[in-house]
Amino acid sequence: MQTGVNVGILYVGFSGGIPSFHRCEVSGIPILSVTLPRILRRMKQLSLGILRRAHSILYGIYKARHGAPTLIHAHSMYAGGICAAHLARQHKHPFVVTEHFSGYSLGTLKVWQLRAIRKAAERSTRMFFVSETLRRDSEEQFPQANWKILTNNYSAQLTENIPCFRSSTGREYFCIVARLDINKNVAMCLRAFAMLPDKSSDLFVIGTGIQRDHLQYLARDLNISHRILFHGAQSRVKTFSFIKGAAAVIICSGYETFGMTVIEAAMLGTPVISTKCGGPTEIMGDDFGLLIDKDDIEGLTKAMQEAVVEKAKFKCDDAKRIVALRYSPARIAAQLKAEYAAVILEQNGRLQQKES
Numbered sequence: 001m002q003t004g005v006n007v008g009i010l011y012v013g014f015s016g017g018i019p020s021f022h023r024c025e026v027s028g029i030p031i032l033s034v035t036l037p038r039i040l041r042r043m044k045q046l047s048l049g050i051l052r053r054a055h056s057i058l059y060g061i062y063k064a065r066h067g068a069p070t071l072i073h074a075h076s077m078y079a080g081g082i083c084a085a086h087l088a089r090q091h092k093h094p095f096v097v098t099e100h101f102s103g104y105s106l107g108t109l110k111v112w113q114l115r116a117i118r119k120a121a122e123r124s125t126r127m128f129f130v131s132e133t134l135r136r137d138s139e140e141q142f143p144q145a146n147w148k149i150l151t152n153n154y155s156a157q158l159t160e161n162i163p164c165f166r167s168s169t170g171r172e173y174f175c176i177v178a179r180l181d182i183n184k185n186v187a188m189c190l191r192a193f194a195m196l197p198d199k200s201s202d203l204f205v206i207g208t209g210i211q212r213d214h215l216q217y218l219a220r221d222l223n224i225s226h227r228i229l230f231h232g233a234q235s236r237v238k239t240f241s242f243i244k245g246a247a248a249v250i251i252c253s254g255y256e257t258f259g260m261t262v263i264e265a266a267m268l269g270t271p272v273i274s275t276k277c278g279g280p281t282e283i284m285g286d287d288f289g290l291l292i293d294k295d296d297i298e299g300l301t302k303a304m305q306e307a308v309v310e311k312a313k314f315k316c317d318d319a320k321r322i323v324a325l326r327y328s329p330a331r332i333a334a335q336l337k338a339e340y341a342a343v344i345l346e347q348n349g350r351l352q353q354k355e356s
Contacts, residue, residue: 005337008032008066010058012051012083014041023061030066032058045112048079055083056090069093071125071343076101077117077142078109085120094125094347096339098150102257104138106183117141125343128336133278134257148339152258153332154323157237158267165245173202173229174304175246175270177239177261178253180209185252185275185295187211187218192300194222201308202227206234206242244268248307248314253277254294262289266323271314273303288319 011033020035034054041047062069072095074084081097088095103109109117121127121142128150129135135147167173174193178184186205193203205215205228212230219225234242243249249265251274259280265272272289274280275296284291290306290313292299306313325331 005340008062008069010055010062012036012054012058014038030062032062034058048082048116051079052083052086055087059087071095071340073098077121078113081124082116082120085123089123094343096126096128096343097124098128098130099134099138100130100152100257102183102255104141105255114141125346126339128339130258131279131282133282150335150339151327151332152260153327153329154263154267155236156329158240158264162237162240162244162268165241167202171200171202172247172308173204174248174250175204175206175242176250176252177206177243179207180211180215182211183254185254186215188252188295188297188300189250190215190218190222190224190228192297192304194224195297195301196304199227201247202229204242204246205230206239208233240264240268243270246270248273248304250300251275251277251280252300256280259283263323263327266319269316269320271307271311271316272319273300273307287322288315290314
């Protein structure tokens with residue numbers, strides 16, 4: 001709304017056992033959502049049909065109250081883009097997709113899902129990839145004639161006065177913000193942390209996931225459980241506070257399509273250490289922070305030591321300046337508005353050709 005574009009959000013999710021409908025408004029943005037029983041998600045192709053039908057119902061409610069949209073913007077081709085393609089064809093709208101899903105490279109999608117994605121992608125007016133890494137790694141899945149690189153932007157809240165978290169013990173700490181799964185490879189961070197010769201620091205783990213129990217057992221086996229604090233899921237502002245107070249933020253992923261934690265840490269003046277896992281490599285390059293090879297535990301231990309004694313090496317001032325320039329909300333919004341205008345112009349041109 002702040003950029004002069006009227007936006008509405010339609011969302012369908014799976015949780016609990018009783019279907020529910022919600023309508024609210026946040027910062028002037030109308031949000032319509034449906035929550036369906038989680039069991040429906042396991043019904044494979046049937047669940048996709050249910051998603052399309054649910055989005056169609058939400059679209060009808062939205063249109064009746066707010067009018068028809070000029071275009072539809074989906075986030076991730078599966079399953080938002082598939083549903084958007086259905087709505088766009090049914091109501092004669094152009095639709096665009098921002099793709100940030102890592103599953104194409106990680107091989108998490110089934111053949112039938114990839115088939116549905118390709119079919120929807122062929123109908124899209126524009127595909128925005130959040131990084132060149134993702135575009136390159138998913139080029140077999142999508143038509144490449146209509147793609148653009150359009151990165152994520154940092155939260156405007158990062159320009160506000162974020163409080164700096166201070167541990168009640170007064171001890172220095174490192175911070176990892178991640179979903180606790182195999183790809184995020186938090187175990188690597190624990191092993192590197194255990195090798196630090198100086199035992200006077202802690203490690204904060206922000207996030208939840210299926211590997212939490214495994215990681216807690218690993219911390220015990222490494223005899224560092226008293227120095228590892230699993231904080232679970234946190235609010236955005238609280239997470240920013242943890243990042244701001246850290247000696248360094250660490251990313252150990254095997255693959256990342258972008259790297260939101262990198263730009264958040266950069267804006268907060270915190271050193272960044274990351275594996276060479278795609279998106280972070282593009283963001284950081286040789287400009288700031290430290291990049292290490294995947295699974296290089298000794299390299300990570302050394303980088304953590306350097307974050308404490310050689311913070312200048314991480315070029316935190318340069319990091320903030322570069323990120324503020326490249327990934328600001330105003331810059332990305334302007335790029336997106338220009339793409340919207342181009343898409344609408346193309347659509348109007350096609351309609352005029354049909355009429356003539």
